[in-house]
Amino acid sequence: LHLSAVKLAELHSDLKIQEKDELSWKKLKAEGLDEDGEKEAKLRRNLNVIMTKYGMNGKKDSQLVDTNYIKDGTESDILDDPRLEKLWSKAKTSGKFSDEELDKLWREFKHHKEKINEYNILLETVSRTEDIHKNVINPSEENLVKEEILHNKHRELKDKLRSINQGFERLRKVSHQGYDTTSEFEEPRVIDLWDMAKSANFTEKELESFREELKHFEAKIEKHHHYQKQLEISHQKLKHVEGTGDKDHLNRNKEKYAMLEEKTKELGYKVKKHLQDLTSRISQGLEHNEL
Numbered sequence: 001l002h003l004s005a006v007k008l009a010e011l012h013s014d015l016k017i018q019e020k021d022e023l024s025w026k027k028l029k030a031e032g033l034d035e036d037g038e039k040e041a042k043l044r045r046n047l048n049v050i051m052t053k054y055g056m057n058g059k060k061d062s063q064l065v066d067t068n069y070i071k072d073g074t075e076s077d078i079l080d081d082p083r084l085e086k087l088w089s090k091a092k093t094s095g096k097f098s099d100e101e102l103d104k105l106w107r108e109f110k111h112h113k114e115k116i117n118e119y120n121i122l123l124e125t126v127s128r129t130e131d132i133h134k135n136v137i138n139p140s141e142e143n144l145v146k147e148e149i150l151h152n153k154h155r156e157l158k159d160k161l162r163s164i165n166q167g168f169e170r171l172r173k174v175s176h177q178g179y180d181t182t183s184e185f186e187e188p189r190v191i192d193l194w195d196m197a198k199s200a201n202f203t204e205k206e207l208e209s210f211r212e213e214l215k216h217f218e219a220k221i222e223k224h225h226h227y228q229k230q231l232e233i234s235h236q237k238l239k240h241v242e243g244t245g246d247k248d249h250l251n252r253n254k255e256k257y258a259m260l261e262e263k264t265k266e267l268g269y270k271v272k273k274h275l276q277d278l279t280s281r282i283s284q285g286l287e288h289n290e291l
Contacts, residue, residue: 005235006228013268014050038149048121087175096178108188112167119160126153166195190218196282224267231260
């Protein structure tokens, strides 16, 4: 796959969460608690997202790169969306962003692309389910359950599409005006969560509590980014030392790399698990709005 050290650590974290979710599902299935197969379908979608994200789905250029985007000149191929390509090109040439801010903005573009991939996978799943449902001749109680599943999936599609539209508007605004120094949050995933939380059925007290939790979550993400950068630097040093033939120096660098790799994996898992929990809480609040 030719994945970078950081991407390998992220893949490990994603697969660890997938494995945990599948073990939980197996217990539910053994207890007869997934009769409609909805949780199994969601697991398949999640795995499909992971395979797309890391270029394991057999499609070329489906993998999102995370480093050297300016030097490689491949960002247009990766974004695969004329509107995003136009915004990114404008931001790069505007002179309104420092190198650090361009890094941050590129993470926002990547995050937006991942959201679109997830939406398309869910849309494809819903379309297949609808085709199967239409071909059923005799209505039954089981089909009524499947109609409820379809209804839930359509609601999930609606939520994802709303998030995509909000995200694009934010990218458009930032690309044209630069970053707002008074903005409360900087990390794109946190900004998404905060925008959704403000639309959910939370009391003022619950919203304030959620805001504080998001601040802690953003600090956790920043710490993860720090270790990702250190891991990349360590990986480059290790490759350099391997060519010198200095065994002691090589062993020291291997130990440091192994420590950074393990820490990056651990933090990546914690960030993604925390994100799952926060997203679930917001989804419950949004569902109450529709009732």
